[in-house]
Structures are given as C-alpha cells and as structure tokens.
Amino acid sequence: MAALELEVVDLGKRFGDFVALQGVSTKVAAGSFHALLGENGAGKSTLVKCIVGYQMPDEGAILVDRREREIRHPADADALGLGMVYQHFTLAPGLSVLENLVLARPRLPAVLDWAAERARLEAFLDTAPLHVPLDAPVATLAAGQKQKAEILKQLYLDRRFLILDEPTSVLTPQEADEVLGLLHGLTRAGRLSVLMISHKFREVEAFCDEVTVLRRGRYVGRGGVAELGRERMAALMMGSEALPEPPARAARVPGVTRLRVADLAVHDDKGVAAVAGMGFDVRAGEIVGLAGVSGNGQRELVEALLGQRAVAAGVLEVDGAAYRGSRAEIDRAGLASLPEEPLKNACVPQMSVADNLALRSFDRPPQTRLGWLRRGTIRARGRELIAAFQVRTPGPDAPIAALSGGNVQRAVLARELAQPRALLIVANPVFGLDFASAAAIHQRLMAARNAGAAVLLVSEDLDEILALADRVLVISGGRIVHETTPAAADRHTLGRHMAAH
Amino acid sequence: MSATSASAVAVLRAAPDPRLAAALRALAGTVGALALAALLFGAFLVAAGHDPLAVYALLWKGAFGSAFAWQNTLLRAAPLMLTALCVVLPARAGLIVIGGEGAVLMGGLAAAALGVHLGGLGGMALLPMALAGALAGGVWIGLVGLLRERRGVNEAIGSLLLAYIAAALFKHLVEGPLRDPASLNKPSTPALPDAARLGELAGSGVHAGLVIGVLACVLxxxxxxxxxxxxxxxxxxxxxxxxRMVGLPVGRLAIAACGLGGAAAGLAGMIEVAAVHGAANSALAAGYGYAGILVAFVARQQPLAILPTALLVGGVAASGGLLQRRLGLPDATVNVLQGFLFLSILVAEPLFQAVAQRIRRRRPR
Incomplete structure (x- = not known):
C-alpha cells in the first residue's frame, strides 16, 4: 500500500456564469503533506470536490500515479484510493467505532457476520498506526478521537491519498497537533499522501511540505513551506489587496453592566444540559471574547441569548431587567447580533433580500404607516443597504437563499449594524469570509466598542479573540472555566482549559 | 411537451423582473400540473371505457355551460373559498392544517344552535350567528395551533384527529341534545327561523355567502x-x-393564524347552515373542509388565487350530477379527478424544479 501521487492539469469548472476554477495545475508528490491555501471563494472546495468525484470538472485532467483518470462519481475516487476527511464528523454517533468502520465498506453482504468483521478489523488494527477504542459509541469519544476514527476509517478503506478539509477546526490545539502529527508520520512512512485545506498558518508551517495557493479560482503559486514563509503565503492568497489595518482600540474604562448571565442553564435539542451554571457580565465599552472548542455549549448559549432557545434556569438580564427577547426589549437594549450560519439563524431563505433586510424594522415607520406595510419603502431601503454594504445580489427582490454565503453574511451585517447599536452578540462573525471582509467586520466591532457598546464575541478562532477582546473567557462543557486578558493569555494554557471537561 | 417547456424556459430567462419570473414559474407549474391531471384522468376514463373528450365536454357543460351550471358551481365555490383559507393562513405560519372539516362542522353547529333562538332579531340575527360560527371554528383550529406550539403535537395529525372528534361531537349533539324531535328520518337541529336564513343575491340563485367568501379572500x-x-x-x-432572533412571538403568531383560518372555515359552516340546509344535520359534512385543502394547494397558498381555483374545483364537483345522468358514470368519478389533481399538484413542484435544474445544468457556457 504505497502513497499515491496526484496531479491536476488545467482544471476548469464553471457554475453558470461564475468561474469557480480556471487553468489550475498542481501536483502532490507521493508521500508528501501538501497544503491547499486560499481565501474563501478561491476555489479550494471546488478543486477537492472535483478530485473526489462530487463534481465533474468542465476541462482539464486529473492524473493519479501519472495515469489520467476520469472521476465521475465518489465511487470512482474510492476505487482509486482517494479519500476525504471532512471538517465535521461523518460517523454515526449512536454506533460504535467498529460498526461505523464496517458500515463504511463499499459493499456489504446482506447478512453481516460480526465475528468475522471484528476479526478482520482487529487484524487491520494490529498494523494501524493509531488506535481508537473499538466498542465505544462514537458519541462518547472526544473530538480528537473522533477525528482519529475518521482517519482510521480512511485507512481501513485502503485510501492512499487523503484530502482533509480544515480537519482541525473542531479540535483543541493539542488535539490538532496530535492528529496532524500522526498523518505526518504516515506520509513519512510512505503510506499516504495528504492534501489539506487549512486556514491556519501555524499548522501548515508545522506539518506541511509544500503549498499550492489559489486565488479567485486560479492557481497563483506553489512552493515549499519553508522557502515561502508565512508572509509570502499570505501575500499570494490576498494578491495585491493591501493588508487591512488592525482595528484601533481606544483606551477606555468599561462602563455599566449591560448583559448579565448568572447560573444559566440551557438544554440542547435532546433536552440534555448544554449550558449549566454559566455566569458572566458584559459591560458597556468592552469586548468579551468567549473562546472554546465548537460543541461546548456556545451555540445553545447564543441561541438562548437571542431568544431562539428557552432558558431552563438561571438569570438572563439586560440593564438589570429580565430579558426574554421580545421586539420591545430588543429595541430598548439596542441589541444587534451576527449569529453563525446567518442563512439558517438570521434570515428567511425564501424571502427577498430587501425583506430580509427589513426584519428588524418592518413594523415601524417609515416601513409601516397606519398598519399598512409599505413595500416600496422596504424595497428602497433594501436597495440603499445593498449598495452601502456592497451585497452582490441580482436585485432586492431576489430570494436571499440565492446569494453566496459571504453575501448573505454581508446582508445580515447591513441589517444589524447599519445604525449604531449598544449591545452586540456575535458568534464566529467572520467564519468563511475573505481577509478584507473579515477585517471590515472586526473594524466595526471595535468601533462599536470604542463608542461604548457592550460586545460579546463568541468564537472558535483564538486569533480573532486575542486580537479583539478586552477580556477572554474560556467555555468548556457548558460553563466558564477560565478568565484572562489577551495580554496575559498564552495559547497553551488556553488550550488546556478548552480541553478541560 | 419538451417544446413548450423549452419556450417556457426561454420566457423565464428573458423575464427581467425576478418577481415576475417567479410568478410565471409558479403559474407554469400549476398549469402543467392541471394538464397532467387531465391526462391521467383521461387515461382513467379510457380504461373505464369512456371517451375522455366527451366527458370533458360534459364536465365543462356541467360546470360552466349554462346559468344553472354557473349557479351550481358558485354555490359550491363559496364555502371552498373559506375552507381553503383554513389551509392557507396556517400555511403562512409554516403549518399544514388538514382538518378544516372539523371547523366547518363546529361552526355550522354553533350557528344553528344559536340561530334558532334569534328569530326576534330580524335581519340582525345573521351577525351573531356568523360570529358564533367563526368563533367555534377559530377555537377548534386554534386548539390545533396551541397543541402544536405548547405540546409539540404535529398539526397535520392533530387537526385531522380533531376533525374526527368534531364529527363525533356533531353527531352526538345533532342526534341527541340538540335534535329537533320533528326530524324523524334525518336527525337535524330545529329549522332556523326566516330571520336567520341567508338570502340570495338579487335574482341570481346564488346566496350571499359567495360575497363573504370573496371578501374573506381579499381581506x-x-x-x-x-x-x-x-x-x-x-x-x-x-x-x-x-x-425569534428579531423578537417575533413565533408561537403566538402560529396559533393566531390557525385561529383565523379556523374562523374562516367556521364561517363556511355557518353559511351552509344559514343559506343551504336551514339547520345543522349530516348534510353539512359534505367534505368542503377536505376539498378546501385541494383548493389551497392548487392556489399555491395565495388567497387571491383561491378565487379562480375554488371556481374550478367547485365546477368539477358541480358537474358530477350531469356525468352521472348522461353517461352513467358513478358519482365518485369527479372525486377521482380531484384525487388526480391533488397528486399532480404535489408532484409538479419538485418535478418542475428538477427539469428546470437539468436544463440549467445543460445550459451552454
């Protein structure tokens, strides 16, 4: 089982008039650990989807071990030994690792002989470089172990070329290092070649041999990680765009407590406590950063703060009064929010862009006069916001679901931050945005804070939190386990607290 | 078929206004579904040994071919407009309510029970009856919304089961405590006094319920x-x-939409009682609540589109008698057509989308 070499030549892919990829050529040598870099929308996902058969390229060729292959379907990629590990876990949580691995086999007999399957798997594990408890239900495994099980599955299926799509976004820094180190070892042993999509320069520098950089669907460069260095890689990704200024933090003393959470308990969809005994304050004129690994109660907390999820117990107060999230309360608090997954959390997909831009304001003048909804005003106001925030849309009447992710995000930003707000609840606000858009959002958050707004920033990106926050809280297992300031924080300690539960 | 769909696609592409394009697309889907239903029903007729063209000609005649046919069609369309609203309004809140029949029965019964005592009110008797009908229907379907929002009971199942409960309650009351002892072989509530009867529109043979239905759809x-x-x-x-993120009382809105929809269906029951039957009896359970589901789906949950659709479905039902008399087709034949209509509408949407997607994908760069 030797690692595969993979080469793409002049690959092109269009969606309608949109050019997702054009003339992309690169090569991943057998047994190398290759990084694929690029901003969002650079075409990284399209490229790897073409390689594993989820999409067919319109032009160009894919060569596996120097033979041109037509990969029309994921099954073709399977047969060639090409596999992919996704950002989020694809194992069935209720089944054991053993069951998951067996079920992943492409052809299963009608009746399973579990004893034989177990024997087969144990024989395989004897030679495998990593170990995961076989009989534990996947749901009980820690994130790092789940990701290891995903990789184990790929090895069990005889994959010899592995694509990783941001594999560490759900892991603590320690877990990430362990998993990537393991893969690195496999490439050195000549068992695997790896192509990894990543946004984290730290990981690329620590584990990758070479990088290929895409920008706006085109190949812009490749080279050894050591030769290029971080600056050059970033420059390739961004092209001629100027690096945005880091947001300027005005010196100020935090004011009164705006948001107070004490002994808060929130349940997840299954009724299990996702947040318990949570407490913190956010004061006017400060950004409080809530750091943590995804899945530790952040989502449920934010949903509860936004009135999307019931509070099971505890105190949730804004300006000293209980807060339930009615329109009147939102208005009084001056609350705005950028939740994660804006299309799912903050938009009505089938309604128009203009209507979505009016979700906060449709029931007051000038949008509504004397109980009559003025659609012309809503559309005109929508047009203004679309122009001011450079939302790329066919028009104000297009359904917002037709927009790209970045533009949906921009539309929500326009709605939430067009006028000054005094209390912001923000979750992974720049996830999936390019450098320039991300920087613009960071500027706005900092400007709001400088102007006296209270900001809660929930993020899985430690860099973002350390750059913006006045105070850093670490959430783990649904409670606050650590508090520090960016100046006093060190990554290792934070990582340890993030993993602690 | 492919030529028409290709030209339809060309029109869609050329349409400059996305709202116009969306409206055209919706209309094309509906027309396509109606054509599909006509084809399927035609095949059914051929299989049953009939000439489909002759049947369609007769169907047209029975629905719209004469003043009498129009009268018959409009009489059936009026309650359908109101029962369709009992689907459309909750659908706006994302709920699929299919138990409007229960609200029709409850509304009719409430109106009949109250109307008997209002003989002395003169022309004013109809107003409290209408309110009672709307209230009974509104509470009935409002309960569906309440069960859904507070207890997580699926609204489609909840409303359907409540319709059975309504039917049982209706039977119990009409045959028991509320029965007019004089109604021997057809248990009924006592006949309504003249003041509580809804009259017809000047010389048309169509009762004033039609105006109420149209008005309700416009409102x-x-x-x-x-x-x-x-x-x-x-x-x-x-x-x-x-x-919820923008502070809307999502649950209360859904319950209110159910209540309003139920009120419309309850009003339909009141109108049937006051204008047609003159009392509450088993004739009220004519299936208007269920046919309203068909109307709402063909109208794509748009209140104004209910108006022509109710005419269409009312017309199909009206022609049933003629088909039976002239061709010896069983009474249920038009129900088969209704069934095909419903299936085609449900199938057409995803089918049309899949076709459009395929065309888009094949589109040359």
Missing part, C-alpha cells in the same frame, strides 16, 4: 401581503429561528 390577501402582521407571520413561518 386575507391584504392581511398577508400588506400588513406588518402578515410580514411577521411570513417570517415566523419561513424561519422560526430568524423570527
């Missing part, structure tokens, strides 16, 4: 599309998470 249209309440309802139904 529902204004409510849904031109008031902030309707906008909020659309948001709450389209994505409850986004609705």
């Amino acid at each position: 529902a249209h204004l409510l849904i599309h031109h008031t902030p309440w309707g906008f909020g309802l659309k948001v709450a139904g389209g994505n409850p998470r986004a609705g």
